[in-house]
Amino acid sequence: AQKITQTQPGMFVQEKEAVTLDCTYDTSDPSYGLFWYKQPSSGEMIFLIYQGSYDQQNATEGRYSLNFQKARKSANLVISASQLGDSAMYFCAMRELIIQGAQKLVFGQGTRLTINP
Amino acid sequence: KAGVTQTPRYLIKTRGQQVTLSCSPISGHRSVSWYQQTPGQGLQFLFEYFSETQRNKGNFPGRFSGRQFSNSRSEMNVSTLELGDSALYLCASRKQGLSTDTQYFGPGTRLTVL
Numbered sequence: 001a002q003k004i005t006q007t008q009p010g011m012f013v014q015e016k017e018a019v020t021l022d023c024t025y026d027t028s029d030p031s032y033g034l035f036w037y038k039q040p041s042s043g044e045m046i047f048l049i050y051q052g053s054y055d056q057q058n059a060t061e062g063r064y065s066l067n068f069q070k071a072r073k074s075a076n077l078v079i080s081a082s083q084l085g086d087s088a089m090y091f092c093a094m095r096e097l098i099i100q101g102a103q104k105l106v107f108g109q110g111t112r113l114t115i116n117p
Numbered sequence: 118k119a120g121v122t123q124t125p126r127y128l129i130k131t132r133g134q135q136v137t138l139s140c141s142p143i144s145g146h147r148s149v150s151w152y153q154q155t156p157g158q159g160l161q162f163l164f165e166y167f168s169e170t171q172r173n174k175g176n177f178p179g180r181f182s183g184r185q186f187s188n189s190r191s192e193m194n195v196s197t198l199e200l201g202d203s204a205l206y207l208c209a210s211r212k213q214g215l216s217t218d219t220q221y222f223g224p225g226t227r228l229t230v231l
Contacts, residue, residue, distance in 0.1 A: 035219065043205055045222035091160065102172035104150065105209075105220060107160040 002027045002096050006108035013082050021077040021111050023092030033095040034075040040088045087115045121210050121223035129229045135196040138226045142189050142210030149191040154205040166191050203230045
């Protein structure tokens with residue numbers, strides 16, 4: 001079974017600093033996808049970034065980048081120049097493929113990020 | 118393009134009642150998945166629908182059911198509510214049912230069972 005581990009329950013960072021949120025995963029499937037989602041206090045899960053297991057380069061989306069180390073089975077999210085609006089829960093998730101194109105996401109426990117002014 | 122919408126946003130029910138939650142996917146998206154989020158168990162997959170057929174189901178009792186309509190809108194139903202069913206229920210949609218698609222989530226329905 002696939003498993004996602006996020007070891008940082010909470011992180012506190014000063015505004016404008018860079019922050020790295022850790023994520024390690026375990027799977028026996030050679031083809032997999034890793035996602036990061038942001039969940040503000042409102043509850044909505046906001047998609048941030050995606051990394052496929054066969055992607056040659058680390059994914060980037062604006063201030064978000066993914067430090068993908070396949071051999072170490074880690075997919076850490078890096079947020080550059082943090083802003084107050086980045087304060088939220090962050091979830092790492094792995095796509096588990098089922099037959100006939102069905103899929104489900106397996107989530108980690110999340111990291112609560114707080115940006116201090 | 119409008120995102121995933123869920124109604125209602127908040128719901129209060131008592132034990133033993135039943136509840137129906139609704140989800141409208143992003144236009145053009147044909148796959149809808151449901152997840153339950155609780156402080157103790159985190160985010161757990163409930164089921165996925167595609168073309169009005171349930172393709173995958175998580176490890177939840179039969180009290181949890183769902184369906185999808187021809188316009189891809191989906192509903193989930195929980196019968197005989199228990200206190201432990203209090204949770205944020207999130208719906209997610211993706212396009213065309215391809216295995217590589219990204220799931221986009223709605224704002225959730227927060228269910229409180231008293």
